[in-house]
Amino acid sequence: MLWGLVAVGVIGIFLGFRFRAAALIIVTAVTVVGGAVAGGIGSDWHRLLSILLLVVVLQGTYLLGLFLCVIWRRSMSREQ
Secondary structure (H helix, E strand, C coil): HHHHHHHHHHHHHHHHCCCCCHHHHHHHHHHHHHHHHHHCCCCCCHHHHHHHHHHHHHHHHHHHHHHHHHHHHHHHHHHH
């Protein structure tokens, strides 16, 4: 589970730095479907909470990547 969180975090930062909200929506859907498939069939609370945690980490790191992109672009424009 920890490596899944790290992978989703890295993907979220990359999405925020490079892509916009449409890509985030698609990757969020893929994360939910992937988490459901990896967890098996059924509605176990632990599985639902782990999928929710993955989505929250993805969206939070997307915002972090977006923030880093804004700071980087501002610093690049000040240098020129």
